[in-house]
Amino acid sequence: MQFSRRRRLVSQPQDGLYGHCLQFYGRPPAENISLAEFETFAFERLKLLKTVENLGVSYVKTSDQYTKKLYSEFSNLNFPHKAEADDKKEQTEYEKRRKDHISHFILRLAYCQTEDLRRWFIQQEMDLFRFRFSGLTSKSKTEFLHQNNLQYDTVSMEQKKALVDKLVSSSYAVSGATVMEQDFYKVPFQDALDLVRTRKVFLKGGYAYIPHQDIIAIVLNDFRTRLSKALALTARSLPAVQSDERLQPLLSHLSHAYVGQDYSIQKNVGKISLEQIDPLSTKSFPLCMRQLHKSLRENHHLRHGGRMQYGLFLKGIGLSLEQALQFWRSEFIKGKVDADKFDKAYAYSVRHMFGKEGKRTDYTPYSCMKVILSNPPSQGDYHGCPFRHSDPELLKQKLQSYKLSPSAINQILELVKGMHYQLACQKYFELTHNIEDSGFSLNHPNQYFMESQKVLGDGKDVKREPETPHREAAASKGLGASRQNAEEMEDLDALFQDD
Amino acid sequence: MSSCDYDSSCLPDLLPLYYRRLFPFSQYYRWLSYGGVTKNYFQNREFSFTLKDDIYVRYQSFSNQSELEKEMQKMNPYKIDIGAVYSHRPSQHNTVKSGTFQALEKELVFDIDMTDYDDVRTCCSAADICSSCWTLMTIAVRILDRALRGEHQHSDFGFQHLLWVYSGRRGIHCWVCDEAARKLSVAGRSAVAEYLSLVKGGEETLKKVQLSDPLHPFIRESLAVVEHYFIQYALMGQDILGNSKTTDKVRNLVLHFVSILIFCDFDCQVTSRKGCQYIDKEIMLQYCYPRLDVNVSKGVNHLLKSPFSVHPKTGRISVPIDLEELDKFDPFAVPTISLICEELDKPRTGEEEEVVEEEKKENEIEAAERRKIRDYKRTSLAKYVKLFDRFLDGMARARKGEILRKSDLQKEF
Numbered sequence: 001m002q003f004s005r006r007r008r009l010v011s012q013p014q015d016g017l018y019g020h021c022l023q024f025y026g027r028p029p030a031e032n033i034s035l036a037e038f039e040t041f042a043f044e045r046l047k048l049l050k051t052v053e054n055l056g057v058s059y060v061k062t063s064d065q066y067t068k069k070l071y072s073e074f075s076n077l078n079f080p081h082k083a084e085a086d087d088k089k090e091q092t093e094y095e096k097r098r099k100d101h102i103s104h105f106i107l108r109l110a111y112c113q114t115e116d117l118r119r120w121f122i123q124q125e126m127d128l129f130r131f132r133f134s135g136l137t138s139k140s141k142t143e144f145l146h147q148n149n150l151q152y153d154t155v156s157m158e159q160k161k162a163l164v165d166k167l168v169s170s171s172y173a174v175s176g177a178t179v180m181e182q183d184f185y186k187v188p189f190q191d192a193l194d195l196v197r198t199r200k201v202f203l204k205g206g207y208a209y210i211p212h213q214d215i216i217a218i219v220l221n222d223f224r225t226r227l228s229k230a231l232a233l234t235a236r237s238l239p240a241v242q243s244d245e246r247l248q249p250l251l252s253h254l255s256h257a258y259v260g261q262d263y264s265i266q267k268n269v270g271k272i273s274l275e276q277i278d279p280l281s282t283k284s285f286p287l288c289m290r291q292l293h294k295s296l297r298e299n300h301h302l303r304h305g306g307r308m309q310y311g312l313f314l315k316g317i318g319l320s321l322e323q324a325l326q327f328w329r330s331e332f333i334k335g336k337v338d339a340d341k342f343d344k345a346y347a348y349s350v351r352h353m354f355g356k357e358g359k360r361t362d363y364t365p366y367s368c369m370k371v372i373l374s375n376p377p378s379q380g381d382y383h384g385c386p387f388r389h390s391d392p393e394l395l396k397q398k399l400q401s402y403k404l405s406p407s408a409i410n411q412i413l414e415l416v417k418g419m420h421y422q423l424a425c426q427k428y429f430e431l432t433h434n435i436e437d438s439g440f441s442l443n444h445p446n447q448y449f450m451e452s453q454k455v456l457g458d459g460k461d462v463k464r465e466p467e468t469p470h471r472e473a474a475a476s477k478g479l480g481a482s483r484q485n486a487e488e489m490e491d492l493d494a495l496f497q498d499d
Numbered sequence: 500m501s502s503c504d505y506d507s508s509c510l511p512d513l514l515p516l517y518y519r520r521l522f523p524f525s526q527y528y529r530w531l532s533y534g535g536v537t538k539n540y541f542q543n544r545e546f547s548f549t550l551k552d553d554i555y556v557r558y559q560s561f562s563n564q565s566e567l568e569k570e571m572q573k574m575n576p577y578k579i580d581i582g583a584v585y586s587h588r589p590s591q592h593n594t595v596k597s598g599t600f601q602a603l604e605k606e607l608v609f610d611i612d613m614t615d616y617d618d619v620r621t622c623c624s625a626a627d628i629c630s631s632c633w634t635l636m637t638i639a640v641r642i643l644d645r646a647l648r649g650e651h652q653h654s655d656f657g658f659q660h661l662l663w664v665y666s667g668r669r670g671i672h673c674w675v676c677d678e679a680a681r682k683l684s685v686a687g688r689s690a691v692a693e694y695l696s697l698v699k700g701g702e703e704t705l706k707k708v709q710l711s712d713p714l715h716p717f718i719r720e721s722l723a724v725v726e727h728y729f730i731q732y733a734l735m736g737q738d739i740l741g742n743s744k745t746t747d748k749v750r751n752l753v754l755h756f757v758s759i760l761i762f763c764d765f766d767c768q769v770t771s772r773k774g775c776q777y778i779d780k781e782i783m784l785q786y787c788y789p790r791l792d793v794n795v796s797k798g799v800n801h802l803l804k805s806p807f808s809v810h811p812k813t814g815r816i817s818v819p820i821d822l823e824e825l826d827k828f829d830p831f832a833v834p835t836i837s838l839i840c841e842e843l844d845k846p847r848t849g850e851e852e853e854v855v856e857e858e859k860k861e862n863e864i865e866a867a868e869r870r871k872i873r874d875y876k877r878t879s880l881a882k883y884v885k886l887f888d889r890f891l892d893g894m895a896r897a898r899k900g901e902i903l904r905k906s907d908l909q910k911e912f
Contacts, residue, residue: 169713189656190679190687197690199715205649206657206679 018097020140021080022132024148024226029102035246038106042254044077045103049124054441056127057423062134070131081132109241110254112234116373117255119419122227129223133216141215142183150222155184155209163202163209170202171211183212191218255373272318274327280317284452286425286445287386287398288371289313295382300335305375306383307346309366311353316365316446321354367444368422387412387421404431505814505835511551513836514575514809520874521839522571522807523884528564529891531581533676534898543603545582545589547802548574557582557802558589577811580802584681602800607658607680607688609695610803611639613669615790626812628669628830634728636671637825639789641724644822646695646717647675655717656691660894662887663820665833667810671820672803676894685797692796697721697788708784710777722780725787806887809836818883819890834879842878 033041051073059066074081080096104125111121136144145152160167160179167179192208194217195201202209210218242248272280281293292310296302302310307328314324328350329342337346351357368385377384386395392413399409408431415424426442433455440451532541546559561567571579583602585592592600613632617624622631640663646655662674683691697718700707710718795801806817814835820828875884 166716169719170715170717190683193686193690197693199694199717202716203655203694204657205654 018094018101020144020147021093021097022129022136022144023097023101024223025101025104025230026148026226028105029098033102037102038247039250041099041103042106042110042250044099045079045107046254048073048077048079049107049121049128050443052124052127052131053120054443057420058441061127061131067131081135107254108231108234109238109247110251112231112238113255114373118228118231122224122231125227126220126224130216130220133219138183138212141212145185145215145219150219152185152187152210152215152218155186160184163204166202167209167211170200171209171214172200174211178211185210185212185215185218187215187218191221194221269318269320270323272323274323277314277327280449283456284449286448287428288384289445289449291386292382296331300331300333301337303381303383305377305381307349308353309371309383311350312363312365313445313449315353315363317449321351321356324350324354365444365446368425368442371445372421385421385425387416387424392416399428402432404428505837507811507814509814509837510577510809510811511575513840514577515572516840516843517809517836518568518572518575520843521878521880523875523880523887524564524568526884526887526891527807528567530676530887533678534895536898537584539588540584543585543588545585545602545800545802546805547580547582548576549578549580550574550576558592560589560591577809579805579808581805582802583800604681605799605801607675607683607691608796608801608803609643609673609675609692610666610792610795611636611670611672611789612666612792615792619786626669630829630831633828633830635787637828638725638728638787640671640673640820640822640825642721642789643673643695645720645724647673655694659897660890662806662890663822664806664817665815665820665828665830666804667808667815667817667833668813672806672817674803674806685799688799689793689797692791692793695789696791696793697784698790706781706785708781708788710781710784712776714777721788722784725783729783729787816880816883818880819886821886834883839875839878839880843874 051070055066055069059069071081078096078099080093080100107121111117133141133144142154155163157180164176164179167184168174168176186207187210189196189203189206189208192201192210195208195210195214196203201214242251277293278297281290285293289310292302292306295306296310311324311328314327319327325347328346329339332342332346333339348357353363355363371383372385372388375383377389386398390398395416396409396413399412404412408427412424412427412431415421415427422442425448426438429442429448429452430436430438433452435455438451440447442448528541531544542560542562544560545557546561547555547557548559549555559570561570582589583605586599586601586603587595613620613623613628613635614625616632616635620632620635622629644661644663645653647658648654648661649657658675658677658680660676662676664672664674666672694717698707714722795803804817806819808817809815810817814837815830815833816836816839818833875881
């Protein structure tokens with residue numbers, strides 16, 4: 001079989017531009033790229049970061065499973081990891097590094113806007129960096145440090161000999177042999193504050209003597225500081241970028257994107273009856289939807305944000321348009337809205353959700369990320385993510401009323417404190433279904449529902465969707481449709497006013 | 500050495516005299532200008548004054564030495580505190596857009612207060628001190644000075660310009676004046692303070708020092724200092740077990756330790772358990788190791804008592820401590836404001852001739868200036884100002900060295 005090298009119209013590898021497979025992203029890319037490449041690069045890096053996030057909560061970051069799975073994702077998405085020594089692959093390695101470089105900067109544009117977005121982006125990029133740096137050879141690590149002007153000199157052999165006892169008794173898990181064989185770095189103590197604070201390092205003359213294995217923490221700190229500053233700067237120049245019509249919708253969607261299964265294709269239309277909703281809400285709904293359902297039943301009303309979040313969720317679990325109309329109508333009528341008013345004002349919006357009005361696009365139910373990050377609830381709202389938006393005291397009370405044990409509640413509150421909202425919800429799932437390990441990484445309310453149905457054994461009719469990333473879907477349908485959705489969402493939101 | 504009786508009611512009369520004829524303004528200004536390297540460094544420095552009747556004023560700042568002198572002579576502060584160098588003149592902070600007025604730099608400081616050792620002192624408590632428990636301060640200075648400055652790069656942190664000052668009553672302050680120290684962040688300051696802290700825990704914690712294997716080199720170095728002084732201090736000076744004045748609190752602590760020792764000794768002999776490996780060292784450290792208040796060191800904007808200010812309760816001047824004479828330092832020999840004011844009118848014997856000689860040498864200097872120089876030199880304050888001068892000379896030499904080094908580098912291009 002013959003393989004011909006596809007010659008693409010791409011700039012030749014510039015000398016020294018990507019001299020290392022890893023970089024600090026100090027200099028923005030200076031070339032022109034097509035809009036298509038812009039989009040693809042961005043979405044693929046986002047996929048990578050989401051994988052980093054998901055694996056990071058499911059596995060210990062140094063474990064074999066984590067490493068293997070993350071490396072396979074690197075291959076799937078064509079990102080550089082280890083330095084390829086193979087000359088034949090020089091062109092592809094260059095391509096990978098170029099993609100790494102450009103995609104990072106594109107995502108900066110999307111993720112610099114709010115504190116939450118920045119925090120998420122920095123966290124994933126740091127985990128990604130840590131993973132890649134740890135995978136480098138010792139030589140490669142030193143090369144990286146030198147190429148990036150990190151003024152960390154190695155300690156000479158003579159000095160090490162003179163200090164060997166002190167180095168052994170001050171650094172964790174370091175023996176006399178380690179001291180003589182491995183590199184030690186002299187780092188100004190101001191760059192190693194965590195080690196200084198806990199007295200886990202040897203200090204002399206204002207320098208911390210860091211063993212090779214610990215240099216990563218120092219480098220990461222540097223990485224985080226640089227990225228944080230860069231994002232702040234990016235945010236300031238963002239208005240100029242956002243005014244470009246080609247980029248604005250994409251960037252806006254990127255920051256809310258859920259790349260993967262989006263529950264837009266209705267699989268079980270009609271399999272759920274309206275009578276089942278009440279019991280299902282306590283058994284299989286995630287806390288956010290349970291809350292919305294409860295306040296709908298109590299107040300016979302929900303404001304726009306709540307109608308959107310809950311209504312789309314119901315569509316996702318299999319309610320048909322007719323069922324949805326009946327459901328909302330019967331509830332609203334019990335309140336202050338009469339039948340006429342419902343038909344005039346609210347029915348339209350329900351039909352719109354199902355793609356039967358206006359531009360007639362089928363809307364996708366909100367992912368956890370979207371619920372957590374956009375449209376925070378205000379007074380009188382019941383939407384949002386309870387783990388993110390509820391006062392911890394109120395959340396605690398609610399969980400107590402659901403008869404969760406105090407230790408369970410504490411576990412959940414700890415996760416909330418650490419801002420791991422989806423993990424907290426996952427824990428809630430595990431506790432309410434009485435299982436040790438949920439076996440999935442939660443990122444969508446409809447996913448919660450489906451997994452719950454599986455566990456409870458009602459899932460005979462519910463087919464389990466494979467968790468493999470839908471690359472083709474993302475590239476064609478999902479991407480295109482999702483992007484459209486984002487624009488549509490904006491229109492839809494503007495269209496409907498709350499009374 | 501005769502010491503004039505001090506009474507705080509004398510202050511209103513003595514302070515004006517002190518600020519007009521004795522306070523070393525030119526050295527003080529020289530210090531806080533740091534060679535004029537950074538623009539507006541002195542102008543943006545915050546001072547706070549405590550005036551008569553406990554009136555407290557913050558955000559005082561001055562354009563130059565002359566303005567500083569005039570204002571202090573006008574207000575006659577009972578207490579003076581030094582704060583941070585801000586982004587704008589502190590006296591104008593209300594005119595600055597909210598959020599932009601920020602503390603930028605300040606010396607790294609440490610405050611060791613004798614009351615923090617009350618649970619292990621048998622001789623005194625609260626604000627009292629005596630020559631016996633003063634040894635605790637000596638130990639503190641030795642340990643911290645070695646760690647912060649050391650000799651010939653033998654230190655942990657590599658700082659060079661430390662000013663140790665007697666607080667005037669029951670403790671000492673350390674001002675680390677290196678540029679790197681002044682630019683240190685809050686996180687950096689707290690990391691340094693935590694690194695230096697070994698005694699942890701409050702009222703509820705009986706055993707405040709926990710050591711584990713291996714002992715960090717810093718702990719070893721500190722132990723060497725403590726061991727040097729421990730015998731003299733604890734067993735002889737404090738006479739912990741035999742002293743009838745020993746409070747219940749201290750006695751209970753000692754008995755607790757003794758019981759641990761007995762238990763461990765027995766236990767270790769029988770089972771050779773590792774848990775008691777360092778119990779003797781832990782006890783020594785709990786008695787003697789410096790107790791820092793991390794909060795004082797952490798904040799960039801923290802206000803600390805100024806050197807050469809008066810302590811209203813004791814009348815003593817906050818004077819610099821000579822490290823070379825550290826073991827001989829006697830807090831009760833530190834001059835009080837009453838003493839030095841008295842000395843102004845009656846120069847000590849042998850000084851008259853000295854003064855005349857000085858006059859001949861300093862003919863070029865203005866008469867008033869000359870008198871002022873003469874003035875503090877006639878008092879017990881003289882040697883402390885000289886010490887301060889040596890400290891400032893050291894910093895000036897270092898700055899010059901830095902400038903030469905930088906220009907050498909440029910020549911290479």
